[in-house]
Amino acid sequence: MAEFACKFGHKSYRANQLLRWIYKDYVSHFDEMSDIAKDFRQTLLSQAAVVTPEIKVDHLSDDGTRKWLLDVGASNSIEMVFIPEDKRGTLCISSQVGCTLECTFCATGRQGFNRNLSSGEIIGQLWLANHKLLSDNQNYNEKPITNVVMMGMGEPLTNYKNLVHALEMMLDDHMFGLSRRRVTVSTSGLVPAIDDLREDCPVSLAVSLHAPNDLLRNVLVPINKKYPIKALISACNRYIEKAPRDFITFEYVMLSGVNDSLDQAKELIKIAQQVPCKFNLIPFNPFPNSGYLCSANKEIKQFKQVLMDANIITTVRKTRGDDIDAACGQLAGQVNDKTKRTLKLKAAHD
Numbered sequence: 512m513a514e515f516a517c518k519f520g521h522k523s524y525r526a527n528q529l530l531r532w533i534y535k536d537y538v539s540h541f542d543e544m545s546d547i548a549k550d551f552r553q554t555l556l557s558q559a560a561v562v563t564p565e566i567k568v569d570h571l572s573d574d575g576t577r578k579w580l581l582d583v584g585a586s587n588s589i590e591m592v593f594i595p596e597d598k599r600g601t602l603c604i605s606s607q608v609g610c611t612l613e614c615t616f617c618a619t620g621r622q623g624f625n626r627n628l629s630s631g632e633i634i635g636q637l638w639l640a641n642h643k644l645l646s647d648n649q650n651y652n653e654k655p656i657t658n659v660v661m662m663g664m665g666e667p668l669t670n671y672k673n674l675v676h677a678l679e680m681m682l683d684d685h686m687f688g689l690s691r692r693r694v695t696v697s698t699s700g701l702v703p704a705i706d707d708l709r710e711d712c713p714v715s716l717a718v719s720l721h722a723p724n725d726l727l728r729n730v731l732v733p734i735n736k737k738y739p740i741k742a743l744i745s746a747c748n749r750y751i752e753k754a755p756r757d758f759i760t761f762e763y764v765m766l767s768g769v770n771d772s773l774d775q776a777k778e779l780i781k782i783a784q785q786v787p788c789k790f791n792l793i794p795f796n797p798f799p800n801s802g803y804l805c806s807a808n809k810e811i812k813q814f815k816q817v818l819m820d821a822n823i824i825t826t827v828r829k830t831r832g833d834d835i836d837a838a839c840g841q842l843a844g845q846v847n848d849k850t851k852r853t854l855k856l857k858a859a860h861d
């Protein structure tokens with residue numbers, strides 16, 4: 512921003528004024544930025560614009576979960592979800608249109624990959640959600656979003672450069688000023704990029720584990736063939752040396768009869784003994800032709816107990832926004848199945 516101001520012959524301190532208007536006051540029209548010098552405003556009006564993805568669908572669930580489908584041009588849609596809780600508000604945002612990685616239980620993977628989001632499109636989601644929530648509910652004293660999770664559509668670490676730039680903007684005190692602990696990158700386990708993130712911008716890390724051994728993980732999370740569990744655990748241990756939290760969160764989707772037996776829970780304990788971690792069990796949110804069912808509540812409870820008995824902190828993700836298809840990729844999938852992968856899989860099942 513300072514460079515931008517200087518380029519057009521204005522003082523660099525104007526940049527901070529501008530950032531304050533955009534990121535603290537959520538003003539997007541330059542002519543409303545009253546204390547900005549007239550000549551700088553003229554430059555802004557002729558040379559710049561504050562642009563965010565456009566809201567295509569806005570769903571509010573009975574439990575307060577809010578899900579937006581956003582238009583990022585050329586018939587491409589992405590999703591973001593706001594999950595309000597007592598003391599925090601978490602925004603789940605997307606990093607790509609679709610995804611290249613084809614995890615078999617994932618609605619986004621089914622849509623194939625279209626393109627990476629720019630850092631502006633990633634950060635634009637956070638700006639837009641804060642702006643929308645603040646303007647819809649004047650009762651918020653502060654920004655409604657306290658936590659960000661990069662768990663929406665896409666594998667963030669395959670869009671590395673834009674991701675890191677967006678993370679830096681989330682952390683910057685002149686912009687969103689979030690703490691590193693409250694920003695989480697979720698990855699399916701790209702080992703070299705985990706090492707890079709450790710050096711470039713260590714934030715909280717969540718890893719989509721989903722299986723207790725390579726044999727099953729190769730099927731559910733195919734990137735495992737390239738970076739198997741042993742290599743992944745080593746990368747997690749290296750990451751923790753610089754991470755803002757002293758543990759890794761392992762995400763584990765509960766798939767009935769696939770990865771939810773008590774023996775599999777016991778196998779997981781062996782993994783958990785190799786790296787400081789917590790487990791987050793995620794009841795599978797079925798989507799058409801997924802080929803998977805969610806584990807029964809009883810199974811999930813027993814699975815959790817096995818881990819807890821081994822002193823592993825384990826939570827079960829509350830199912831939120833069931834009435835609005837809040838599982839990642841579901842809403843966009845209804846709108847746009849780029850690869851027709853769902854149809855091919857259905858044909859294979861039939």
Ligand code: SF4
Nearest residue numbers: 610613614617620665
């Ligand atoms: S789970 Fe994540 S990495 Fe795997 S296909 Fe879905 S979006 Fe991509």
